[in-house]
Amino acid sequence: MEELKAFIGTERDGRQVKKALAVKLIYQDYGYEAITAILDVSLGALSRWKQAYERDGLAGFRPQHKGRRSYLTSxxxxxxxxxxxxxxIWELSELEYHLAETYDVVYESKQSYYDLLEAAGLSWKKTSKVNPKADAKAVAEKKPEIQRLLARYRDEIEAGQLRVLFLDECHLMSGDLQGYVWGRTGERVEVPIVNERDRQTYYGALDLLSKRLFVQAHEKGDTTGTIAYLKFLQTQWPEQRFLILWDGASYHRSKELQAFLADVNAGLDPDAWKIHCVRFAPNDPSQNPIEDAWLQAKTWLRRMSGLRPCFSALKALFEQFFRLEVFDFPKMHRYGSFS
Structure with missing residues (x-):
């Protein structure tokens, strides 16, 4: 299982990732019918991929290039x-998939694909937006404040009495399959949302100690969703207190949310609060390590774009990513190292 997990996290060929993910889901006791719905593949394909892996290991996922050409006719x-x-706009994987499936052509060098895209008048462009301007002074002051707070509770954190969670919301949309893309030279790249219903809000909490991220889908990010997610976290660890680190979204500061916290913490000293919420400095998402985890998940999804997953499959893949990953990147230690 660990071999499959590592392969899924590092392999760049979307076709091989799809096969590995299918086999991993089989081993995790997902039903075959559910897997075919998530990945849009046949039952026969699932059986072949599982047999190939059990016979040849990871090599069984490689495309069979025998008989394939490495060139196109004029x-x-x-x-x-x-x-x-x-x-x-195009993703490179879409072109790779099209040539392999339509013409049985697989190039050895990525440059051959780049040349085709450039010949079609396309160039490499970035579609993401610039983050809001942050107050550098406020950010600089907030970091040592959080470091001191965590150091104060170190013994309770490492003893499992206080769980520190970096909390945030993420909005998954069909347009998230695009990041850097090939777009028409001289034209601005805009990613349209054809169907507003192709949008899913996720609440997530990244655990300081385990480095795991726990996600739950909600209709939207608001006070109701926030309170529901905090209650969900309490059901997961009913015996633990929580220190929540998050941004200053309006629904993190609403009267309803404050009333909920007052009720949860009623009669307790601040050091014994069941849920203690601390806000980052405003307008700088980079303070929250969970932002890097969201980015990793969306980057992984973009590698699957050539497979053209439907939105329900996209959501299933997004959720599956967080079941696979442990997020032990440097920013997880920004406010101190704990074990």
């Missing part, structure tokens, strides 16, 4: 260039 090349005019 007519095929023109057809591909015409095909690339069908839309304004």
């Amino acid at each position: 007519l095929e090349r023109e057809a591909v260039l015409q095909w690339l005019q069908a839309k304004a």
Whole structure:
């Protein structure tokens, strides 16, 4: 299982990742019907991939290139260039998938794919937005404040009495399959949301000690969802107190949320509060390590774009990613190292 997990986290070929993920889900006792719905594959494919893995290991996921060409004819090349005019933005994996499935062509070098994209008048562009301007002074002052707070509770944290959680919301949309993309030269890249219903809000809590992220889907990010998620966390660890580190979103400061916290902590000294919430400095998401975890998940999803998953499958893949990963990157130690 660990071998499959590591492979899924590092392999760049979306086709191989899809096969490995399917096999991993089988080993995790997901039903075959559920897996076919999530990954949009046939029952026969699942059986072949499982048999190939059990026979050949990870090598069983590799495309069988025997008999495949490493070039396009002039007519095929023109057809591909015409095909690339069908839309304004592309992921490299989409072109790789199209050539392999339509023409049985697999290039050894990525440069051959780049040349085709450039010949079609496409260039490499960034679609993400710039973060709001932060108050550098406030951010600089907040970091040692949080470090001192965690150091104060070190014994309780490491004894499992106080659970420190970096909490945030993430909005998954069909457009998240695009990050850096190939777009028409000279034109601004905009990613349209064709269907507003293709949007899912997730609440997540990244655990300081275990480095695991616990997600739960909600209709939207608001006071109701926030209170429901905090109650969910309490059901997961009913004997523990929580120190929540999060941003200053309006629904993190609402009267209803404050009333909920007052009720939960009623009659307790601050050091014994069941839920203690601390806000980061405003307008700088980089203070929260969970932002890096969200980014890792969306980057992984973009590698799957050539498989053209439907939105329900996209959500299933997003949720599965957090079941696979432990997020022990440097920013997890920004406010101190704990074990």
